Amino acid sequence: MSNNPRRVALSVINDVLNNGAYANIALNEKIKSENLTELDKKLVTQLVYGTISMKITLDWYTKPFVKKTKKWVKNLLAMTVYQMIYMDRIPTSAAVDEAVKIAKKQGDKRLAGFVNGVLRNFTRAELRSFDEISDSTEKLSVQYSMPIDLTKKFVKQFGFEKTVKIFKSLAEPSRASLRVNLSKTDLQTELNRLLRDYDVVPSEISETGIVAESGHFADLLDFNDGLITIQDESSQLVAVVLDPQPHDRILDACAAPGGKTVHMAEYLSESGHIEALDLYDHKLRLIKQNAERLGQMDKITLTKLDARQSFEKFGANRFDKILIDAPCSGIGLIRRKPDIKYRKETTDFTNLQKIQLEILENTCQTLINHGIIVYSTCTIFDEENFQVIDKFLARHPEFEKVALTHERADIVKDGCLFITPDAYHTDGFFIAKLRKSNLNENE
Numbered sequence: 001m002s003n004n005p006r007r008v009a010l011s012v013i014n015d016v017l018n019n020g021a022y023a024n025i026a027l028n029e030k031i032k033s034e035n036l037t038e039l040d041k042k043l044v045t046q047l048v049y050g051t052i053s054m055k056i057t058l059d060w061y062t063k064p065f066v067k068k069t070k071k072w073v074k075n076l077l078a079m080t081v082y083q084m085i086y087m088d089r090i091p092t093s094a095a096v097d098e099a100v101k102i103a104k105k106q107g108d109k110r111l112a113g114f115v116n117g118v119l120r121n122f123t124r125a126e127l128r129s130f131d132e133i134s135d136s137t138e139k140l141s142v143q144y145s146m147p148i149d150l151t152k153k154f155v156k157q158f159g160f161e162k163t164v165k166i167f168k169s170l171a172e173p174s175r176a177s178l179r180v181n182l183s184k185t186d187l188q189t190e191l192n193r194l195l196r197d198y199d200v201v202p203s204e205i206s207e208t209g210i211v212a213e214s215g216h217f218a219d220l221l222d223f224n225d226g227l228i229t230i231q232d233e234s235s236q237l238v239a240v241v242l243d244p245q246p247h248d249r250i251l252d253a254c255a256a257p258g259g260k261t262v263h264m265a266e267y268l269s270e271s272g273h274i275e276a277l278d279l280y281d282h283k284l285r286l287i288k289q290n291a292e293r294l295g296q297m298d299k300i301t302l303t304k305l306d307a308r309q310s311f312e313k314f315g316a317n318r319f320d321k322i323l324i325d326a327p328c329s330g331i332g333l334i335r336r337k338p339d340i341k342y343r344k345e346t347t348d349f350t351n352l353q354k355i356q357l358e359i360l361e362n363t364c365q366t367l368i369n370h371g372i373i374v375y376s377t378c379t380i381f382d383e384e385n386f387q388v389i390d391k392f393l394a395r396h397p398e399f400e401k402v403a404l405t406h407e408r409a410d411i412v413k414d415g416c417l418f419i420t421p422d423a424y425h426t427d428g429f430f431i432a433k434l435r436k437s438n439l440n441e442n443e
């Protein structure tokens with residue numbers, strides 16, 4: 001007999017919201033270990049992502065009916081209300097009955113009675129309107145389930161109107177995107193091939209990108225031929241900006257899981273090489289899997305190293321190009337990874353900036369004269385992007401910014417590529433390119 005999908009979903013939600021687990025990892029592990037039908041796997045996925053994504057809104061809806069209760073009970077209530085409000089095909093009575101059963105099994109009769117009472121009261125009452133909230137920023141936070149501090153931060157940097165656009169876009173479902181391996185095939189051939197089975201279009205911002213409005217290519221396609229790989233459209237621009245030449249020696253300072261490592265490797269000949277670093281063995285293994293699948297492993301060396309030790313390990317004049325795809329808050333990924341918005345450690349922007357600058361400071365010493373550094377993040381906050389570049393350039397007169405261009409002028413800002421998630425419904429992204437010049441030459 002298959003397991004109860006709602007109980008499975010609740011245990012993932014508890015793990016993520018109460019214990020800080022990563023939603024994608026916790027969900028994958030649970031789905032693998034539980035006995036679920038294909039239909040139930042889909043239900044669990046929707047319940048987990050939907051509840052986590054809308055948790056603040058859902059808690060606000062039930063607030064008038066709940067004084068104080070255990071965290072898991074609050075999560076159970078949120079997951080049930082999510083079904084009532086957002087999943088038309090689930091009858092309210094079924095959602096309530098299932099919740100009461102879970103409360104009885106995980107707690108006791110008294111808790112089951114409490115859950116039943118809250119949900120019945122919620123069902124009988126009229127759904128609250130966001131217009132009850134007089135403060136416009138708080139209203140935005142509740143309506144789009146974004147923590148209030150983060151909402152204030154968005155409004156401060158982008159202004160109210162643009163924040164609304166970004167939040168609306170983040171609340172829409174993600175699209176699936178692929179990158180075509182141009183060293184093996186071309187965009188049109190792959191588009192034609194995919195169009196037989198999928199509703200796909202070329203990316204508006206990446207010349208190597210193909211996009212489907214919905215669906216998960218990973219489940220449906222055989223990637224072993226290495227002709228295509230899954231990569232967000234904005235992330236596909238990074239290797240293009242770095243512009244690897246066939247013989248380049250490249251340092252990929254923060255490489256795992258290797259999406260950009262394998263992309264850069266496609267440009268290299270046998271004499272080109274990539275040193276790919278990351279902090280963790282299990283993450284380096286992901287790069288290996290990726291590179292082997294795409295037939296690029298012979299051009300890549302994997303090293304477990306803190307990028308802030310690069311100069312000590314590799315010395316001066318070692319690399320022609322460096323990619324720093326920096327550890328960051330990941331705010332640009334919220335659409336696909338909604339748990340990011342609740343993580344305290346990823347919203348410590350001062351500490352993140354410190355690490356980002358330290359990585360730049362150390363790795364830049366390994367670069368040849370006239371070498372190139374590309375610095376990129378999947379966040380859209382200035383502290384991790386423009387401020388990092390400005391601070392680095394202020395301390396390093398031997399570096400200059402290379403002004404980037406793109407046929408979509410709206411993603412170019414101050415010579416960098418800066419893509420907010422609402423612009424082309426991609427991940428939010430930042431890319432800057434720096435060139436080192438020998439100051440003595442200019443004297």
Ligand SMILES: C[S@@+](CC[C@H](N)C(=O)[O-])C[C@H]1O[C@@H](n2cnc3c(N)ncnc32)[C@H](O)[C@@H]1O
Pocket residue numbers: 253254255256257258259260261277278279280283305306307308325326327328359
């Ligand atoms: C944004 S992800 C990189 C994504 C990767 N470039 C790709 O395209 O698939 C940042 C990575 O940096 C690693 N990292 C964090 N701090 C690091 C450090 N000090 N040195 C090296 N790697 C680090 C993290 O483990 C994480 O895998």
